[in-house]
Amino acid sequence: MKKYDYIIAGGGMAGLSLAYYISQSKLRDKSILIVDKEAKDQNDRTWCFWERETGPFEPVLFRKWNTVDFYGTTLSGSLNIGDYQYKMLRGIDFYDHVKAHLAQFSNIEFRLGTVNRMKDTADGGFLIVDDEPMIADLIFDSTHPLNLRDPANHNLLQHFKGWVITAQKPCFDVARPRMMDFRVAQEGDCRFxxxxxxxxxxxxxxxxxxxxxxxxxxxxxxxxRTYIDTYIDTGGYQISETEFGVIPMSDVPTPEHPGDHIVRIGTAGGYTKPSTGYTFQRTQQNLRELVNMLAATGRPERRKPWLMQTFKGLLDSVLLNVLQYKRHPADDIFTRLYERNPPARIFRFLDEETSLWEDLRIMSTVPLGPFTVGAFDVMRKRVF
Structure with missing residues (x-):
């Protein structure tokens, strides 16, 4: 049975990012196996995020913008996003960049295969891949599914389908992406x-x-089709690429450390922000913290400010409650947030970088009645 220092189960964004940060730390000589059932050789997804600084994947960004457009119920047009940039990273560019970097390290192996079993043992994390057993000091797992049927929690999905289209007429302003456009039938949901x-x-x-x-x-x-025909004067268009994805929006408790030798990362580790589905930047931040702690102490536990984390988790649950039980139209909620707050403050709020006072100021700009009902319902579920 082959032994590794680390096994990374799942070679997608989270798994590859973890290996990337390990390779840039004093842990770079550790033996690492990355297991995934897919080769990650296609453009299967796109990540969009905002950022103030130069990020680690700046060389392979596909596009970045200094402003964004928003269309809501009472607010339409360009948002002043301050010193932020809105950035777009294609999956294939990320995969190729990180895999080319990791190929420089002979101690990092890749394996195509299916994880049949994972178990914490006294000797380490035990894994079976396509009927072959292996063991590691630590297994980092991004494959564990969330329990989205727990009635004690809120369980929504963010699902999306996108087309890359080429129009017959010049119809796009290359300097102004539309970040959220609610001018579509809401059907009682949040749709944009x-x-x-x-x-x-x-x-x-x-x-x-x-x-x-x-x-x-x-x-x-x-x-x-309806949106394109109504709001984009293409003169006709062709579809060159299609993208589809589903992201869980859930406040179900997600233990990062289900065993002494297993650490969950990515969505499996609770890195996805429950109320928005934002994952990419939160994953990068959490993985950098994890690697820094692992390099400093030999243990992968991240230091967490318990009180603020609990409060921000409560805010996530309240928004999920309002959305799940349709207590107020979602397009109006998001419009109020961006109309009554500087967009940069909302970005920091969604990145969980705001203070308690800023959080309270932001929450005072949403419809207080529905959110008060939602807050009481969340507390009731947690107490009873």
Missing amino acids: LYVLPFDEKTAMVEYTIFNDHLLTPEQYEQSL
């Missing part, structure tokens, strides 16, 4: 489009929904 221009004739147009069930392929496509 975003438009990411590549050039004057090419853009990704993506339809996003927050609710608890997926649509049929035809429903996503019909909404995309």
Whole structure:
């Protein structure tokens, strides 16, 4: 049975990012195996995020913008995002960049395979991949599914379908992506489009929904066609790429350390922000903290400010409660947030970088009645 220092189960964004940060630390000589059932050789997803500084993947960003457009119930037009940039990173560019970097290290192995079993033992993390057993001092697991049927918690999905289209006419402003456009039928949900221009004739147009069930392929496509025909003067267009994804929006408790030798990362480790589905930047931050702690102490436990983390988790649960029980139209909630607060403050709030006072100021700008009811319902569920 082969022994490694670390095994990374799941070679997607979280797993590859972890290996990338390990390779840049004093742990770079550790023997590492990365296991995934897919080769990650296709552009299977796109990540968009805001950032003030130069990030670790700046060389492979596909696009970045200094302003964004927002279309809500009473607010339309460009948002002043201050010193932030809105950035777009394609999956294939990320995979190729990180794998090329990791290929420099002979101690890092890749294996295509399916994880059949994972277990914490006295000797280490035990793994079976395609019927072959192996063991490691630590297993970092991004494959564990969340329990999205726990009635004591809130369980929504963020699901989306997008097209990269090429128009016959120049119709896109390359300097102004549409970050959220609520000018679509809400159907009692939170539904919006975003438009990411590549050039004057090419853009990704993506339809996003927050609710608890997926649509049929035809429903996503019909909404995309209706939006494009109504709000983009393409003169006709062709579809060159299609993207589809589902992200859990859940406040179900997610233990990062289910065993002494197993650490969950990515969505499996609770890195996804429950109320928004934002994952990429939170994963990068959490993994850097994890590697720093592992290098300093030999243990992967991250230091967490318990009180603030609990409070911010409560705010997530309240928003999920309001959305899940349809206590107030979602398009109006997001409009109020961006209309009554500087967008940079909202970005910091969503990145959990705001103070308690700032959090309270932001929450005072949402509809107080529905959110008060939601807060009492969340507390009731947690107490009883």
